[in-house]
Amino acid sequence: xxxxxxxxxxxxxxxxxxxxxxxxxxxxxxxxxxxxxxxxxxxxxxxxxxxxxxxxxxxxxxxxxxxxxxxxxxxxxxxxxxxxxxxxxxxxxxxxxxxxxxxxxxxxxxxxxxxxxxxxxxxxxxxxxxxxxxxxxxxxxxxxxxxxxxxxxxxxxxxxxxxxxxxxxxxxxxxxxxxxxxxxxxxxxxxxxxxxxxxxxxxxxxxxxxxxxxxxxxxxxxxxxxxxxxxxxxxxxxxxxxxxxxxxxxxxxxxxxxxxxxxxxxxxxxxxxxxxxxxxxxxxxxxxxxxxxxxxxxxxxxxxxxxxxxxxxxxxxxxxxxxxxxxxxxxxxxxxxxxxxxxxxxxxxxxxxxxxxxxxxxxxxxxx
Amino acid sequence: xxxxxxxxxxxxxxxxxxxxxxxxxxxxxxxxxxxxxxxxxxxxxxxxxxxxxxxxxxxxxxxxxxxxxxxxxxxxxxxxxxxxxxxxxxxxxxxxxxxxxxxxxxxxxxxxxxxxxxxxxxxxxxxxxxxxxxxxxxxxxxxxxxxxxxxxxxxxxxxxxxxxxxxxxxxxxxxxxxxxxxxxxxxxxxxxxxxxxxxxxxxxxxxxxxxxxxxxxxxxxxxxxxxxxxxxxxxxxxxxxxxxxxxxxxxxxxxxxxxxxxxxxxxxxxxxxxxxxxxxxxxxxxxxxxxxxxxxxxxxxxxxxxxxxxxxxxxxxxxxxxxxxxxxxxxxxxxxxxxxxxxxxxxxxxxxxxxxxxxxxxxxxxxx
Numbered sequence: 041x042x043x044x045x046x047x048x049x050x051x052x053x054x055x056x057x058x059x060x061x062x063x064x065x066x067x068x069x070x071x072x073x074x075x076x077x078x079x080x081x082x083x084x085x086x087x088x089x090x091x092x093x094x095x096x097x098x099x100x101x102x103x104x105x106x107x108x109x110x111x112x113x114x115x116x117x118x119x120x121x122x123x124x125x126x127x128x129x130x131x132x133x134x135x136x137x138x139x140x141x142x143x144x145x146x147x148x149x150x151x152x153x154x155x156x157x158x159x160x161x162x163x164x165x166x167x168x169x170x171x172x173x174x175x176x177x178x179x180x181x182x183x184x185x186x187x188x189x190x191x192x193x194x195x196x197x198x199x200x201x202x203x204x205x206x207x208x209x210x211x212x213x214x215x216x217x218x219x220x221x222x223x224x225x226x227x228x229x230x231x232x233x234x235x236x237x238x239x240x241x242x243x244x245x246x247x248x249x250x251x252x253x254x255x256x257x258x259x260x261x262x263x264x265x266x267x268x269x270x271x272x273x274x275x276x277x278x279x280x281x282x283x284x285x286x287x288x289x290x291x292x293x294x295x296x297x298x299x300x301x302x303x304x305x306x307x308x309x310x311x312x313x314x315x316x317x318x319x320x321x322x323x324x325x326x327x328x329x330x331x332x333x334x335x336x337x338x339x340x341x342x343x344x345x346x347x348x349x350x351x352x353x354x355x356x357x358x359x360x361x362x363x364x365x366x367x368x369x370x371x372x373x374x375x376x377x378x379x380x381x382x383x384x385x386x387x388x389x390x391x392x393x394x395x396x397x398x399x400x401x402x403x404x405x406x407x408x
Numbered sequence: 409x410x411x412x413x414x415x416x417x418x419x420x421x422x423x424x425x426x427x428x429x430x431x432x433x434x435x436x437x438x439x440x441x442x443x444x445x446x447x448x449x450x451x452x453x454x455x456x457x458x459x460x461x462x463x464x465x466x467x468x469x470x471x472x473x474x475x476x477x478x479x480x481x482x483x484x485x486x487x488x489x490x491x492x493x494x495x496x497x498x499x500x501x502x503x504x505x506x507x508x509x510x511x512x513x514x515x516x517x518x519x520x521x522x523x524x525x526x527x528x529x530x531x532x533x534x535x536x537x538x539x540x541x542x543x544x545x546x547x548x549x550x551x552x553x554x555x556x557x558x559x560x561x562x563x564x565x566x567x568x569x570x571x572x573x574x575x576x577x578x579x580x581x582x583x584x585x586x587x588x589x590x591x592x593x594x595x596x597x598x599x600x601x602x603x604x605x606x607x608x609x610x611x612x613x614x615x616x617x618x619x620x621x622x623x624x625x626x627x628x629x630x631x632x633x634x635x636x637x638x639x640x641x642x643x644x645x646x647x648x649x650x651x652x653x654x655x656x657x658x659x660x661x662x663x664x665x666x667x668x669x670x671x672x673x674x675x676x677x678x679x680x681x682x683x684x685x686x687x688x689x690x691x692x693x694x695x696x697x698x699x700x701x702x703x704x705x706x707x708x709x710x711x712x713x714x715x716x717x718x719x720x721x722x723x724x725x726x727x728x729x730x731x732x733x734x735x736x737x738x739x740x741x742x743x744x745x746x747x748x749x750x751x752x753x754x755x756x757x758x759x760x761x762x763x764x765x766x767x768x769x770x771x772x773x774x775x776x
Contacts, residue, residue, distance in 0.1 A: 041505045087637070094462035096522050097487045100640035100768055111659070113637040113768060114486035114493040119465045125482040128506075129497055135504035137409045138496075138633065154464050265506065269455070269481040272468035291479070400468055400481060 041135045045252040045259035046406070047245050048076030049368040054209040054240035054356035056150055061093040064147035065102045068241035068361075072143065073106070076245060078254050084245075085139035086112035090126035090146035091360035092119065092154030102145060111139060119154050119395035120311065122146065123242070123363025124267075124402035130246045131262055140251045146361040147241035154359050155237050157272070157396060170234065172274045172397035173312035174226040179279035180314050181228070190332035192219035194313035195232050195353050197339045202350025204380035207365075209238045209356025233313040235351070240358035242365040260371045264296025264405030274397040280314065282322045282398035289323045289392070289403045296388075296405035300324035303405075304386040305344075305373045307366035309394045310351040319392055320346065323403065348373065348381040363393040363402065374408040409503045413620040413627035414774070415613050416444030417736040422577040422608035422724035424518060429461040432515035433470045436609035436729075440511065441474070444613060446622050452613075453507035454480035458494035458514035459728035460487065460522030470513060479507060487522050487763035488679065490514065491610070491731025492635075492770035498614045499630055508619045514729040515609035522727045523605055525640070525764060538602065540642045540765035541680035542594040547647035548682050549596070558700035560587035562681035563600050563721050565707045570718025572748035575733075577606045577724025601681040603720035610732035612739070626743045632664025632773030642765040648682065650690045650766035657691045657760070657771045664756075664773035668692035671773075672754040673712075673741045675734035677762045678719040687760055688714065691771065716741065716749040731761040731770065742776040 050071025052064060073079055087110045089099040099113035112133055116126040123146040130142035148154070156167050180186045196216050202208035214232060222232035245255065252259035266288035293300060303325060310316040317331040325346070326334035338346055349355050349369040352362060370389035372378040387408055394401040418439025420432060441447055455478045457467040467481035480501055484494040491514040498510035516522070524535050548554045564584050570576035582600060590600035613623065620627035634656035661668060671693060678684040685699040693714070694702035706714060717723050717737040720730060738757035740746040755776055762769040 092464055094521070095526070096460055096485060097525065097640055097764060099486060100637050100764065103637050104640045109639075110637050111635045112493075112496070113635075114484050114490065114497075116482050116484060117464060118467060118482035122482070125480075128480070129482075129500075132497075132500040132504040132506050135506070136500040138500055138503070153462070157465065158463070267479045267481075269468050269471050269478050271477075272465055272472045396465060396468065 042137060043249045044131045044134045044246055044262050046367060046371045047247045047252045047255040047259050048072045048079060049244045049371060050075060051207045051365060051368055052241045053207045054238050054358055056238055058150050059239045061091065061095055061147055061149055062101055062105060064149060064239060064241035065089060065098065065145050066105045068243040069102060069106050069143065069145050072243045072245055076255050081107040084108045084110055084141055084143050086110050086130060086133055086142035088126045088130050088142060088144045089115045090122040090144065090364065091115060092117060092122060092148050093152050120359050121363055121393040121395040121400060121402050122360045124391060124393040124404060127363060127367055128265055128267065134246055134248055141245060141247045143243060143245050144364060145241065145243040146364040148358040148360045149239040150237065169311065170225050170229055173314060174228040176280045177228040177314045180317060183280060184329060186332050188220055189216060190336065191233060191313045192216050193336055193339050194310065194316045195219045198310060198347050198351040198354040201344055201348055202354025205349040205355055208350045208354055209236050210354050235311050235353045235357040238356035238358050240356060240361045242361040242368055244364055244367050258375045260374045260406050260408055262404060263407045264292035266291030266403040269400035271399045272396065274399065280318055282318050282401060284398055284401040285319060285322045285392060285394060288401040292403040292405050298388055298405065302388050303390045304388050305348060305370060305383045306346055306390040306392065307369050308347055308392045310347060310353050311357065323392060344381060344383055348378065348383060366391045366393060370406045374406060410505060411617045412499045412502045412614055412630050414735060414739045415615045415620045415623040415627050416440045416447060417612045417739060418443060419575045419733060419736055420609045421575050422606050422726055424606055426518050427607045429459065429463055429515055429517055430469055430473060432517060432607060432609035433457060433466065433513050434473045436611040437470060437474050437511065437513050440611045440613050444623050449475040452476045452478055452509055452511050454478050454498060454501055454510035456494045456498050456510060456512045457483045458490040458512065458732065459483060460485055460490060460516050461520050488727050489731055489761040489763040489768060489770050490728045492759060492761040492772060495731060495735055496633055496635065502614055502616055509613060509615045511611060511613050512732060513609065513611040514732040516726040516728045517607040518605065537679065538593050538597055541682060542596040544648045545596040545682045548685060551648060552697060554700050556588055557584060558704065559601060559681045560584050561704055561707050562678065562684045563587045566678060566715050566719040566722040569712055569716055570722025573717040573723055576718045576722055577604050578722050603679050603725040606724035606726050608724060608726035608729045610729040610736055612732055612735050628739045628742045629775050630772060631775045632660035634659030634771040637768035639767045640764065642767065648686055650686050650769060652766055652769040653687060653690045653760060653762060656769040660771040660773050666756055666773065670756050671758045672756050673716060673738060673751045674714055674758040674760065675737050676715055676760045678715060678721050679725065691760060712749060712751055716746065716751060734759045734761060738774045742774060
């Protein structure tokens with residue numbers, strides 16, 4: 041298997057403005073070209089678009105708009121983890137030897153589909169993600185005696201960390217009491233525990249070891265990959281655990297030949313506050329039953345190890361862009377280019393991205 | 409690069425009936441399980457869905473419906489060549505060593521999106537494929553003195569060959585005069601020169617060399633891959649040539665290390681009659697300026713080398729399934745299992761699939 045590196049990237053601002061999908065895709069792609077040395081259109085072998093937008097032929101459209109005539113081009117969709125699915129697809133095209141470089145561009149705009157599992161009629165009116173998030177939250181409170189304050193700390197921390205992310209959707213430094221007193225959207229969920237579907241786009245360029253040198257002095261290697269789809273329906277989930285994330289993480293750690301304790305910085309899929317509390321345990325970043333204490337300690341010590349860019353809660357959640365934006369944050373951290381968000385001496389990073397109540401998950405390990 | 413084989417397959421009937429996308433996907437997947445020895449759900453590492461349907465999370469839905477809990481799962485879309493894009497994606501997952509087996513299931517239903525390039529406002533009311541097909545046809549007539557009869561022969565041949573394809577949309581043995589006298593949809597295009605968008609689904613199972621032995625005594629190897637996207641807009645095309653197909657074919661022949669003359673059987677993307685006349689030249693299956701004569705000779709000698717299952721014109725064109733259905737036909741031909749459609753002694757086969765006026769193309773070479 042050939043080695044594959046992240047060698048370039050570009051983000052748009054994440055915003056509540058409705059923006060045409062083609063404009064979003066083009067904007068983050070242009071930033072890759074603006075910031076990657078020696079990059080020209082003829083050096084891009086593949087263009088993979090990640091989105092929940094229902095427009096067709098977007099990879100060809102993005103290619104034409106950006107002057108690329110690629111070999112590989114198509115759209116990848118898998119709800120909220122479309123981004124990491126596209127990344128792994130790009131990885132496999134390069135690792136197999138079929139191509140040398142792949143541009144992966146994700147985007148979604150406010151109001152795009154993918155936020156509700158329309159197909160699952162068994163849910164009736166309860167098909168919005170807030171309902172599964174409520175079930176997870178209720179179960180987490182019951183099983184771990186999790187307090188309202190512990191849940192709020194996740195959101196406070198991530199909103200605070202987003203203050204130093206210039207592309208974040210939110211730049212509001214909420215207090216614990218503001219989170220705790222924010223509007224209840226269900227009995228167990230407050231509005232400020234939810235991530236915001238928004239407009240945004242993120243792009244990365246992947247390349248072989250040989251091509252990586254051309255584009256950057258600091259390639260970041262994708263060393264571990266794990267993916268698992270357990271179901272499409274929420275009914276098969278155990279509460280409050282992300283079983284697909286456990287399996288994906290184990291595979292990713294095995295492939296990277298590292299231990300979870302060696303992870304210096306992680307982007308976790310905090311679609312709702314409870315997801316971060318589950319993920320730190322399910323990915324073995326802390327011991328079972330210590331998730332809330334672990335996050336509280338990070339918060340109290342101003343340690344940005346988990347979700348330094350603000351997570352989905354602080355940065356916003358433009359579905360098709362999210363996984364790619366997570367990849368960019370870890371890449372910047374491992375390149376020591378994360379500015380105010382920088383974790384000192386980060387060598388190994390992790391991306392955790394999932395879909396539909398954690399019925400499927402992706403875990404990626406990156407190393408400098 | 410690991411070797412990758414087609415080791416199982418399943419087709420539904422192609423029909424004008426409107427069928428739910430989930431039912432279509434499941435039906436061809438079930439046929440793979442019904443006909444592939446030793447195949448069980450736990451042996452499927454990846455589930456890739458190819459479709460233009462706008463429903464989300466279909467790969468997870470198909471996985472749950474069919475009892476598979478895959479690692480890789482997502483949807484691939486690239487208009488009419490979604491199918492071969494999904495095949496090459498599955499190929500690269502296996503060739504890279506990430507997984508051992510991938511199920512690729514394509515489907516579309518009557519009325520699904522993807523038949524019109526909605527985004528291209530510059531076309532005004534002329535955004536239906538019949539308009540680009542008319543431009544190609546007019547240019548072909550002008551440049552090659554192609555007669556109405558020569559165009560009709562493509563359609564007669566493919567409708568005739570579809571008579572022996574039990575899954576074909578059409579089982580009507582049209583005569584040359586019936587084709588020539590069918591309704592004009594534009595000045596240069598008759599209704600019986602058009603392929604039919606319809607409902608249908610096709611699945612193939614890909615596997616490593618090691619796993620291939622488990623599933624079949626006759627694995628068919630994917631030995632050549634070529635892809636090219638030149639644009640999304642028709643305006644950049646030269647007439648009457650499929651320039652992306654030329655590039656894709658050259659790459660595929662190079663990778664397979666074979667000459668076009670060694671191709672024994674080919675599935676070509678005859679979305680309209682003129683496409684087959686262009687493709688046989690652009691893929692170098694016959695000399696420049698001899699396309700119409702070449703097809704007439706095949707027809708007169710009842711040689712089924714080109715589009716033995718009836719092509720898109722005879723078999724129908726359920727967009728996301730088409731490329732996969734082409735793969736199945738070539739697999740059956742190389743396994744000597746194509747029944748009445750069998751080409752004698754076929755060793756090397758070719759699949760040609762394209763999108764949006766040939767602005768992008770895929771060419772795949774298969775060998776026994």
